[in-house]
Every structure is written in structure tokens, then in C-alpha cells.
Amino acid sequence: MDNGLLKTPPMGWMAWERFRCDIDCKDDPENCIREDLFRDMADRLVEDGWKELGYEYVIIDDCWMSMLRDEHGRLQPDPFRFPGGIAKLARYIHDRGLKLGIYADMGTHTCMGFPGTTLDTINIDAQTFASWGVDYLKFDGCSSNPIEQMLGYPLMSKALNATGRPMAYSCSWPVYVGGLPPKVNYSLLGDICHLWRNYVDIQDSWDSVQGIVEWFSNNQDDLQPAAGPGRWNDPDMLIIGNFGLSVDQARAQMALWAIMAAPLIMSNDLRNLDNSARFILQNKVAVAINQDSMGIQGRRLLQEKNHIEVYWRPLSHSASALVFLSRRTDMPSLYHTSLAKLKYDTGNYEAYDVFTGSTVTGLNATTQFTLSINPSGVVMWYLGIYADMGTHTCMGFPGT
Template identity: 80%
Template structure:
């Protein structure tokens, strides 16, 4: 176990050329909703745990008031199931009006007022993994601009309901679209996870030019076996993964690292 953890450290610290947006010079640290709260949208029966602005405000308060922010945990990241099932009349994504009555921009400003950053989730496909509106190729520019208008600081871009050809076009296009907005938005790509995580299907040189962060492997589950499967995979493939990482471009073992991307999801119970 100690040697495996040291391997993860090396995966995250080798210096190479990075995406030229000036972001994530060190591994991003913060809190993500998915592993603990999944796609719980039942705010009537489960108001404390449902995906809503209240949940993310509560998490922001914990990071800012309980000392986590000073340790570097500054991202509060929304995952899937945040949006309405329909785009608005202008074709823009919109948050669910009942669960996010203040809108995403108001939530972003709540984070910023506390020295935190807001992350959001999108999907390079017709639908998100949870069945919400995705971002197909013809919606990439408008969605990137929408996130910028909302003052979002990071985008996690998943890959459900898309194929390899669409992903090869869409992931680089979203990188360009985010940069074109003029707002600094960290870009987390799930592309390699959908291509098996390894060359020749995955081009890590290209990834470092378009993404700040990328998922290499499958989702973490709430079990020790899941954690160990991720650690083992990184250990077995360290010769490929280590040279790919460095300031501004990081391997993402999905909440498992020496400098963790995501804080313990059960922080609300502390």
C-alpha cells in the first residue's frame, strides 16, 4: 500500500508543458457531490441530501468556516442532475428552477464571496449520464458561453451518449470554446476514461494541450475494493501516466490521490 500511494504522488507531480490557460498549476482540491449524493433530486422527501443550491451553499459554508479553504480545498463542484430537462427559449442550459431558484450565477458569487470556486458538470453527448440535456457538437459554443456568463470556474465534461468520433471532435472544441469566452475556466475531461485510459487510443500529449485534468479510469464506488482497483490500475500503468502529468495538466484518479481532488463527501455530517 505505501508504495502504491507513492506512485500516485509521482503521477501527479512530473513537470511537463501544460494547457496554456494559467490554471491548476497545482492539483485542484475541493468537494464534489457525485460519490455521496449521486442523482438525488427528491427535495420534498430528502431536502438535506438532494441536488440543490442549499446543498452546495452548505458545503461552501463548511469549507469556508471549518478551515478547509485554508488547506487549499477551494472548489465546490456540482455534478450531474442539476439542470432542467429542457433548454430555455434561447437554447441555453438552465438549472432546475425548484432546486436552484437563485440560479447558477448567484451560487457562483456565493462561492466567490467566500474565497471559493464553483465547478459545474456537462456531458459531451446528447444527454448526461443521468439523462439530462447534454452538450452535442452544435451546442458547445453556447454552453461554454453560458458557463462563463454564470461565472463558473471549472467544467467537468463527461462522455455519456456520445461515440469516439464525436468525442475526438468535441473535447478539443470545448477547450477552444472555453478559452474563447475570456473567462478562466478549469477544464476536466473524461475523454480517456471512455477510451480505455491508455495509448494508442489515448494521446496524452494532446490531452495536456487541451485539458487541465482528465479522468483516466472508471468511477470510484463506496467500497474499499473500488479504491484499491483504482490504486492498482495507476500502479500498473505508471510508466504511461507519470510523464503525462504536471502543472496545469493532471491525471484524475476520481477522488483518490495524495493531494486529493475531492474532499470527503460526507463533510456535512461533521
């Protein structure tokens, strides 16, 4: 949606993948969906360096609601798990310079069976969220039919705008109609939503990450042109820091989400994150590539027979990013190539290896180079043009 919000993909934290619908605050007080969990995550975002990198949204997912609307027909939070109410939680989050997201569902019930938003309650729900100070709405689509969705998603967009409060609008609509044209109209989605979920929910495994990347790449001709400032495809949350990914696989998720101009919305436990996950998620160059101001989504360029794949994204200042992904399961593979083989023009380049910090200078398009790529791992390069006319090259080396 072109109203000035989300000029770059949103960054933040969302409860769902890691904390699901845990409402057992008696036996699992640390992990249940309640206001303390969101306050804890807000504290971590501010105190552990996330906010300054751009991770700013704290997003409540399903299972925050009371089973009943209030006497005015408004949604209300579960009184035991959110005793202070959402407005107070929003103040806590705003006081720390962060933004609050919330979840609702176009349909009779949310996916976990809490009260849904039907066509007749769209306006009141949008007004309720605005009155609480919500900054972001994830609008799911369980328990509705395609006609209700076709009416409801645009109506919610209008209703949010009519509140006068700027709220980012995330639409799960495409998932419920198969994710692809002609059933999904991506130009309409780009007009009414800031981001949208295209495909199945992510789970805590490399299989799940790979399946998502494969689907997005196989369908990139339909999906890639739909993205741009204010309108983003959403392959779902970052699961880095949980239980399912090795360090190499975590780097791969970060690299591929950066290439795909995907929302960087983590779902992990920021209170217990190991340093390797933290370094990957806080990698400044990976984040900068994801947040590039041109907002052009990248593409898979090549699938080699030996299960090495190459992904590419054009970036501002004539720079670009390359990701070399190994989908092999044997040993580190040597990959021989040149920039010319990857369709680069003649010129002099320098490459910065995003995860090792090493630099390769003196590359021209025909220079042959060899990379070693770990199984289910990546090498990620930020590529600048070398020897610009100016005082410094794009990477800060002496210029001409």
C-alpha cells in the same frame, strides 16, 4: 493545459460520489441535489478550516439541469431545486473566496439522462457557463461516440478559452476510450485539458480504491509522464469520511492520492464528518506533498511477494515522499528495508512520519530500519536531507 491554471492539482469538494443523483427534495431535503447543498458545503469549507488548506472548488455534478433548454437554447438549472439560478450560487461561492465548478456532458444526454452538449451547442454552453461565473467544468462523455468525442473535447477547450473567463477544464474523455495509449493521446490531453479522468468511477469501498490504485500503478509508464503543472491524471474523488473505509484505509487513500499528484476533491458530507476523517483530509504535510510545486507524479517502486508495496514521489528542495502500503488482511506487518534498497543515493536523511508526527533522524542510505504497517494501511514518510549547509535542516532542526 498551459494557461496558468491548476499549476498544482485542484482541491475542493464535488457532489457525485456521496450525493449522486438524489433529486428527491421532498423526502430527502438535506441530501438532494439543490442549491442549499452547495451553499452548505461552501459554508463548511470556509468555516471548518478547509479553504485555508487549499480546498477551494465547490463542484456541481450531474442532475442540476432542467430537462429543457431555455428559449435561447441555453442549458438551465432545475427551477425548483436551483430557484436562484447558477449565477447567484456562483456569487455566494465567490463571496466566500471559493470557486464554482459545474458538470456537462459531451453527447446527447448526461450519464443520468439530462440534456447533453452536442457539437452544435459547445459554444453556447461555454458562453453560458462563463456568463454565470463558473470557474471549472467537468465535461463527461456519456451518449457520444469516439468521433464526436475526438471533435468535441478540443472544441470545448477552445470555446472555454474564447470566453475570456479562466475556467479549469476536466475531461472525462479517456475513460470512454479505454484510458490507455494508443487510443488515448495523453500529450493532446495535456494540451487541451487541465485534468482528466482515466479510469472507472470510484465507489464507497476499499475494493474500489485498491482497484483504482492497482490500475494506475500497472499503467504508470503511460500515465506518470503525462502529469505535470496544469495537466493532471485524475483517479477520482476522495471518499474519506463516508461509509466504506476504515481509518487505515482512509489514510491509505490520502497517502496514495498525494503520491499520485491526484486532485484532492472530496465527495463526503462536510456537515457530518468525524474527526478522524477531518484530521486525515486536513493533514498539512500530506496536502503539501500532493501540492508540491514540481508537480512530478509519483510511482509504485516495489511490489513485495508478501503484499507490501512501496510508492515514491520526488519533491522540491531535494525532498521526497515514501508510502509503504500493506495489502495484507492479517495483522500489522513488519517491513525491513533501507533507503539504499529503495534506490536512494548516499547521504544523510531524516524522515517525518506524516500520520503519527514522529521523526526519524540519522538515517543514511544503508541504515536498516523496520516499519510496522497495518493491514490495508500505510506508513507515509516525508524525507528530507539532513545536515544541509545552512542554519536549519529541511525539517527545521539545527543545521551546519
